[in-house]
Amino acid sequence: MIALTQEKREELANYARARLASHVLHGGCSDEEEIFKIALAAITAVPFGWEIAGNIFPTLEEALKPGYIGTPEPIYDEPPVSGIKLPELIPSMGQDSEYDSGHNDGWNNCLAEIKRLNGLGE
Incomplete structure (x- = not known):
């Protein structure tokens, strides 16, 4: 176990919170985001x-x-995890630009993977 001062714990927790907030603002879904969630839980436990x-x-x-x-x-x-709340899928409007289609597909694939990893099914 690594011995941390309370000041260092707070510094690391604030850094993890800032990185997570950045991911939320950019709609991120990544391994890095999960690592910061785990780190924040460990630091603040x-x-x-x-x-x-x-x-x-x-x-x-x-x-x-x-x-x-x-x-x-x-x-x-x-x-225990109290519950997982997920955003809605982004439906295809049929006339989306190539960018919108790629963004929507990426968003929906990310949600599908979160459901799969958490055993939520469809």
């Missing part, structure tokens, strides 16, 4: 408990009480 020598404590304060030797290690849990 809050431990649900602390462990010292096999003993689990609900708070860091409890773990630091006298009687246990060692350094408290955080324990993290991955919260």
